[in-house]
Amino acid sequence: xxxxxxxxxxxxxxxxxxxxxxxxxxxxxxxxxxxxxxxxxxxxxxxxxxxxxxxxxxxxxxxxxxxxxxxxxxxxxxxxxxxxxxxxxxxxxxxxxxxxxxxxxxxxxxxxxxxxxxxxxxxxxxxxxxxxxxxxxxxxxxxxxxxxxxxxxxxxxxxxxxxxxxxxxxxxxxxxxxxxxxxxxxxxxxxxxxxxxxxxxxxxxxxxxxxxxxxxxxxxxxxxxxxxxxxxxxxxxxxxxxxxxxxxxxxxxxxxxxxxxxxxxxxxxxxxxxxxxxxxxxxxxxxxxxxxxxxxxxxxxxxxxxxxxxxxxxxxxxxxxxxxxxxxxxxxxxxxxxxxxxxxxxxxxxxxxxxxxxxxxxxxxxxxxxxxxxxxxxxxxxxxxxxxxxxxxxxxxxxxxxxxxxxxxxxxxxxx
Amino acid sequence: xxxxxxxxxxxxxxxxxxxxxxxxxxxxxxxxxxxxxxxxxxxxxxxxxxxxxxxxxxxxxxxxxxxxxxxxxxxxxxxxxxxxxxxxxxxxxxxxxxxxxxxxxxxxxxxxxxxxxxxxxxxxxxxxxxxxxxxxxxxxxxxxxxxxxxxxxxxxxxxxxxxxxxxxxxxxxxxxxxxxxxxxxxxxxxxxxxxxxxxxxxxxxxxxxxxxxxxxxxxxxxxxxxxxxxxxxxxxxxxxxxxxxxxxxxxxxxxxxxxxxxxxxxxxxxxxxxxxxxxxxxxxxxxxxxxxxxxxxxxxxxxxxxxxxxxxxxxxxxxxxxxxxxxxxxxxxxxxxxxxxxxxxxxxxxxxxxxxxxxxxxxxxxxxxxxxxxxxxxxxxxxxxxxxxxxxxxxxxxxxxxxxxxxxxxxxxxxx
Numbered sequence: 054x055x056x057x058x059x060x061x062x063x064x065x066x067x068x069x070x071x072x073x074x075x076x077x078x079x080x081x082x083x084x085x086x087x088x089x090x091x092x093x094x095x096x097x098x099x100x101x102x103x104x105x106x107x108x109x110x111x112x113x114x115x116x117x118x119x120x121x122x123x124x125x126x127x128x129x130x131x132x133x134x135x136x137x138x139x140x141x142x143x144x145x146x147x148x149x150x151x152x153x154x155x156x157x158x159x160x161x162x163x164x165x166x167x168x169x170x171x172x173x174x175x176x177x178x179x180x181x182x183x184x185x186x187x188x189x190x191x192x193x194x195x196x197x198x199x200x201x202x203x204x205x206x207x208x209x210x211x212x213x214x215x216x217x218x219x220x221x222x223x224x225x226x227x228x229x230x231x232x233x234x235x236x237x238x239x240x241x242x243x244x245x246x247x248x249x250x251x252x253x254x255x256x257x258x259x260x261x262x263x264x265x266x267x268x269x270x271x272x273x274x275x276x277x278x279x280x281x282x283x284x285x286x287x288x289x290x291x292x293x294x295x296x297x298x299x300x301x302x303x304x305x306x307x308x309x310x311x312x313x314x315x316x317x318x319x320x321x322x323x324x325x326x327x328x329x330x331x332x333x334x335x336x337x338x339x340x341x342x343x344x345x346x347x348x349x350x351x352x353x354x355x356x357x358x359x360x361x362x363x364x365x366x367x368x369x370x371x372x373x374x375x376x377x378x379x380x381x382x383x384x385x386x387x388x389x390x391x392x393x394x395x396x397x398x399x400x401x402x403x404x405x406x407x408x409x410x411x412x413x414x415x416x417x418x419x420x421x422x423x424x425x426x427x428x429x430x431x432x433x434x435x436x437x438x439x440x441x442x443x444x445x446x447x448x449x450x451x452x453x454x455x456x457x458x459x460x461x462x463x464x465x466x467x468x469x
Numbered sequence: 470x471x472x473x474x475x476x477x478x479x480x481x482x483x484x485x486x487x488x489x490x491x492x493x494x495x496x497x498x499x500x501x502x503x504x505x506x507x508x509x510x511x512x513x514x515x516x517x518x519x520x521x522x523x524x525x526x527x528x529x530x531x532x533x534x535x536x537x538x539x540x541x542x543x544x545x546x547x548x549x550x551x552x553x554x555x556x557x558x559x560x561x562x563x564x565x566x567x568x569x570x571x572x573x574x575x576x577x578x579x580x581x582x583x584x585x586x587x588x589x590x591x592x593x594x595x596x597x598x599x600x601x602x603x604x605x606x607x608x609x610x611x612x613x614x615x616x617x618x619x620x621x622x623x624x625x626x627x628x629x630x631x632x633x634x635x636x637x638x639x640x641x642x643x644x645x646x647x648x649x650x651x652x653x654x655x656x657x658x659x660x661x662x663x664x665x666x667x668x669x670x671x672x673x674x675x676x677x678x679x680x681x682x683x684x685x686x687x688x689x690x691x692x693x694x695x696x697x698x699x700x701x702x703x704x705x706x707x708x709x710x711x712x713x714x715x716x717x718x719x720x721x722x723x724x725x726x727x728x729x730x731x732x733x734x735x736x737x738x739x740x741x742x743x744x745x746x747x748x749x750x751x752x753x754x755x756x757x758x759x760x761x762x763x764x765x766x767x768x769x770x771x772x773x774x775x776x777x778x779x780x781x782x783x784x785x786x787x788x789x790x791x792x793x794x795x796x797x798x799x800x801x802x803x804x805x806x807x808x809x810x811x812x813x814x815x816x817x818x819x820x821x822x823x824x825x826x827x828x829x830x831x832x833x834x835x836x837x838x839x840x841x842x843x844x845x846x847x848x849x850x851x852x853x854x855x856x857x858x859x860x861x862x863x864x865x866x867x868x869x870x871x872x873x874x875x876x877x878x879x880x881x882x883x884x885x
Contacts, residue, residue, distance in 0.1 A: 127545075177497025
């Protein structure tokens with residue numbers, strides 16, 4: 054089930070989208086069976102690129118911010134899903150400790166925290182915020198632009214538990230991806246539920262592992278739908294040894310890029326796509342959003358290197374670039390899909406304005422048309438949900454993440 | 470979690486409501502723990518009476534119709550809950566067979582079927598309708614007032630399965646309470662999931678059993694909240710032997726009514742309530758909505774008998790009457806709360822117009838105010854959800870129903 058949200062898509066439904074819509078009961082059943090065997094990440098956001106002929110997730114966040122950009126009317130979906138998630142993990146929960154990023158000055162991030170606190174409060178929990186920042190020694194009030202107030206409190210660590218003064222949570226929710234490393238304060242908390250687990254953070258995660266597993270699950274879904282997996286998967290290659298300070302490193306990266314571009318060119322020819330392929334080079338050890346390189350020719354790499362540096366030049370992912378065809382007032386609109394547990398609970402477009410190079414966030418509201426009965430049709434069989442395919446892609450990425458977390462779980466039991 | 474719907478309540482929040490709002494995390498935790506041990510009915514609707522000083526469920530339907538009266542914007546909550554319910558019961562489900570009442574001529578009931586079909590379709594299932602009516606021998610099209618079309622098909626029974634032509638469902642959803650008895654066609658379907666089970670229908674259910682169990686669970690919730698259980702429970706007594714055709718039967722009924730009225734009078738005095746108590750006599754073997762008697766004095770019973778008959782005069786429930794104080798344009802408005810699995814997914818007011826004695830149904834939409842941030846407060850801690858208490862009452866009734874179904878389950882394993 055994917056909520057019927059109004060997308061910016063207005064053109065005809067192409068073959069790929071049509072196949073997903075037609076196969077809805079089979080797809081839903083497939084996901085249900087997968088979730089019987091695998092535990093979804095607690096929450097996630099997934100950026101999806103829709104090139105029309107091809108549809109893929111490009112980034113899977115397991116510590117998502119941006120909840121404030123979701124349409125207010127969709128909030129109850131998140132609350133209901135949060136209730137289901139809490140019930141499975143910790144039914145006796147009463148108190149939830151929310152740990153934000155250390156830097157909470159950004160008003161948008163503050164609004165995100167307020168929205169998250171509200172969701173879990175409405176799900177029936179006492180929510181308080183504890184800061185990992187060494188600068189927060191006493192409670193600090195944040196006055197939000199909306200008029201709300203948040204209070205950040207210093208964390209209190211005892212040998213076995215983490216909490217606040219007079220607040221002992223059974224569940225701790227991280228809203229920071231701990232890019233800078235795992236603070237000792239979060240380690241060895243075996244009595245409390247730490248969500249998501251520490252191995253979901255970037256010190257452990259690798260983009261290439263995510264996309265390798267994604268390819269496997271995408272192949273199975275493609276088989277179910279009787280279609281080429283390439284239509285829902287971006288060709289990817291890891292380039293771990295490539296230290297870009299050495300000529301051999303650059304050469305090896307160029308070889309990878311060439312291989313991806315050649316593969317893509319062949320596919321474009323096969324499908325009669327009249328576009329110029331491109332590749333994306335991004336850090337293997339962090340979110341893809343920032344600092345990625347776009348390459349149309351492997352020869353351009355030295356030039357790009359001179360202009361911009363990658364955060365982990367010795368560990369990067371080379372990936373087939375997938376355009377996004379959606380536009381809002383001529384600006385590129387990238388769908389962001391939000392999940393709580395296995396449920397798609399909302400989304401928004403991240404819009405890159407071509408005028409001022411700024412980002413805007415356009416919440417996806419319920420499709421009003423979809424709530425009206427359709428003339429002369431069986432109920433539910435009409436008014437195609439054009440957000441559906443984004444929900445499928447996002448869940449496929451999140452399913453890959455669940456396999457990924459199983460593979461990297463340090464506490465996993467090993468069966469021979 | 471109870472969705473924040475806009476109620477007709479405008480007055481100040483009284484002590485009872487305030488206590489529920491303040492205890493929300495404790496109440497939610499209590500329900501979560503209960504649902505770990507007990508399986509909620511697949512779906513339900515609960516009528517709640519709110520006298521201001523007192524709040525109780527008065528009727529718990531386990532084969533609810535009226536889904537068409539829910540606000541369209543709340544539909545996704547039902548879809549998400551349906552998905553969660555299906556996932557638990559039958560994750561491999563692809564096809565769902567919906568069995569309506571035999572008489573499908575009422576346009577409102579047709580709209581209810583359309584809404585249910587839509588909900589389960591959006592949850593990812595192929596939905597078709599099969600009729601138990603002997604008159605449906607070939608597919609019959611129903612043209613709905615909305616312009617939608619439904620098709621009713623004749624049921625096909627094989628020795629072990631029930632389905633339609635070219636349609637083999639794994640799950641069968643009953644939307645008829647089988648008041649007239651259990652058709653043989655529905656018996657011994659051990660290979661398929663029949664929801665709700667046959668012992669949830671009126672041939673097995675008894676109102677007094679429901680309210681006896683309700684009293685037990687209400688006592689536990691009242692203890693948690695530190696309050697008198699009477700504030701959330703209507704005093705009830707069964708009068709099974711009273712065959713109203715004999716003078717001893719009438720006397721025995723009068724004694725019961727007197728006892729309930731005396732008990733209520735004492736409580737009214739204790740709480741300083743300046744109202745005249747009344748009792749309700751209703752059939753023990755069917756929904757309470759219809760054919761109930763309202764009695765202010767046990768002496769009036771013979772008069773009432775002369776005017777109106779009870780469907781099961783030898784088996785009735787005598788219950789303390791609880792007024793409902795809510796009004797929409799001066800007409801009495803009775804909240805009806807809808808649940809799918811453990812989730813409150815919407816509601817409406819049943820309004821009894823004093824002008825033309827007709828019923829109207831007013832959908833409860835999301836409270837728009839509740840979606841706005843509140844000035845100067847912690848997120849989620851403000852904008853009281855006045856629908857919350859109805860959600861608590863409805864879930865308490867549904868919890869009682871789950872104990873009730875456990876107690877009457879013919880296939881239950883008995884442990885000594």
